[in-house]
Amino acid sequence: MSASGTVTKLLGHTDSYYASSANDAPSYSALDQTVEADVCIIGAGYTGLSSALHLAERGFKVVVLEAERIGWGASGRNGGHVGVGQRKGQEDLEAMLGLETARQLWDMGLEAVQTVEELIHKHQIQCDLKRGIMHLAAKPSHDAWLKEEVDVLNQRYGYEQMRYADKDEVRSLVGSERFYGGQIDSGSLHLHPLNFALGLAAAAAKAGVQFYEHSRVTSYHGGNPCVVNTATGQVKAKNVVLACNGYLGNLEPRMAGRIMPINNFVLATEPLPEELARELIANDYALQDTLFVINYWKLSGDNRLVFGGGENYTSRFPQDIRAFVRKYMLEIYPQLASTRIDYGWGGTLAITLNRMPSIGRLEPNVYYSQGYSGHGVPTATFAGKILSEVIAGTEERFDVLSRIPTPSFPGGTLLRWPGLVAGMLYYSLKDKLGR
Template sequence: MSSSGTVTKLLGHIDSYYAASANSAPQYPALDQEIEADVCIIGAGYTGLSSALHLAERGYKVVVLEAERLAWGASGRNGGHVGVGQRKGQEDLEKMLGLDTAKALWDLGLEAVQLVEDLVDRHQIQCDLKRGIMHLAAKRSHSAWLKEEAELLQGRYGYDQIRYAEQDEIRTLVGSDRFYGGQVDSGSLHLHPLNFALGIAEAAAKAGVQFFEHSRVTSYSGGSPCTVNTSKGRVRAANVILACNGYLGGLEPRLAGKIMPINNFVLATEPLPDALAQELIANDYALQDTLFVINYWKLSSDNRLVFGGGENYTSRFPQDIRAFVRKYMLRIYPQLADTRIDYGWGGTLAITLNRMPCVGRLEPNVFYSQGYSGHGVPTATFAGKLLAEVVAGTEERFDILAQIPTPSFPGGTLLRWPGLVAGMLYYSLKDKLGG
């Protein structure tokens, strides 16, 4: 039981609002024998779960190994935003990769959001799926590029579900005077991230996937077949998918230097009166601002404000996460000063140097996808579908992501931390300055 008197409903998960409001889910055994499979997936977040489901639907025998519980990591702890596009804006992608590739990535991003909605509908996943995200200008100078981006998406990309809203309208929609305008995007979604992941897992299990929890992979080797080892068992498989993301650790040194694990933090308030909830978010969209260390928030199905703010770059979480995040929330909503905070939790995600997903193959039968940089709900779920396609021999769509350059952090895993911290502190300082 937490200090607020709340109960963590889903055993083995951290104490969060999501765990306390999770749908029921079975516990799976640890691997304690040697088994065979067509595909062994390491990691049971969105990437691994979606890969497993799509592969099983194609008739493959799939085994998933998870070090903790299914969706224990970032997939069960995040803000639940399901945004269109990529983590990088379209104008940046055009400059980096050219117009044709940027348009192909835009189309994949739209399909990723649609895939989430289709999975929820097809498998009747109860995950509080709602429509709409607003992107809010935290500085006056940010309003211009949000407006330009909305016009770019409307014109060049034919995306008519986004519009720019001026400051007065945003104040009415958001209940805060902190913002200078924003994008209103009715094509994006938001949801309960843990229940979405558990729903995919349930569908995958029904399709024949074998899950093993508390089965941390200690080593693996490629070859024919590949061998994947845990402390008490082994999987021999024709293919391996690495779906570890921020929890990769030292399992695969060839990939570790391409991502940086960072920690992000979230709180959930007590249930709010209807009038106050309506004041905070009039249209029940999910919200995010334009700061480098972004704030993001939404209302839960029981009128709690679920608010993410602040991050750190160490191996430790703040001692009092609720207080750590609360100060960010009160900068936007000072009217919540007397509101009780029922939950506070953190999670580890992986960012890449260029903020684009790191996707590819290490050997002919060893595949990976990681580094979603805060855009993981749609991107990781869709990556799972693409991984299933490439295992089945269809490479075209997988290669669109795989061909994006994924530079390693300078200094690799040894020196990436001090470099990242210096860079993050610089941009955090810029967040605090006016403009």
């Protein structure tokens, strides 16, 4: 929804509910000259926008180059969930990294959600911010580990904003018979992801960041200065941040093998009557299930069900995205069989082999962050904050994150696709079978 209250699609974005309900936003011209900066950021998603804003607030001169429009990629198309923790559970992190590092990552995960909320309030970003996420057991066997995780977080980490709900309580909150229990987390958030991105960009521009849209980077090299090239311009900068995530392509082979781009799909229904909306989600939380290929959903600011389900691993989207996602929605909410689907869209995200973010430094003045594995709203926003710290000379927290092992996919970029597909098909079969 624009500031005037009319529904107008944000030009240059995919045909999504988010683009059709986006706040007014300026467009920026393509880079057509040589400019100089302290930091050149490649990509205007959450990582790039948060990095730019935090760096500008520290006094750095920042240039952001975006191949399409600000928030055009996954940052403007995702489910809008802002969950605590990491993509991997705390007990898994303890086993992988030890208790001390697991605790550091838990604290960072809490700070990531707090950072999102603080930025929204500080910069008065209108993005339908709401509180709460429920994690629902899709199988009887999943119920036990959700309950166990609540106990671990309550007792070992002192996190008291999450509690367990049994099957009867879940049924009273969610208008579906599909679930066997769940977690109710009042410390997490959900929002309109594109409007959050646009709000970050507006705050960064106000702080002095220079944005160039339609300025795809064709090549770059480190050095003193680093040089970043587009088809029509060039940036000379003391530092470079690679914030491309699933849209990295062939720009930087040294880190490309650590991520795998995959496609995920979302629909939005027509606005629902208040009674039906509360039947589906009584507490207006965002919801997600425990399947490997998860379903996730929430109510928009105007009572549409925004539902994500299904993914693929090719360069092409399904021909009819609305129908592709609708079948997953109806498995949970058969009462929506006659509800009109107004929007269907897809987006590309990047996963890592162990589902932990890949953050690091390629050269003394070339940094990157990527591979948020579906946990990008808080993690990428926080990563931008951490990148601003290390560029400003404070390395402690960057070092914690950069030491997390993020192995390359077997076979690198050449063979990662068939291996991933085989693995995903195996877990998808487990979603359908077993208990």
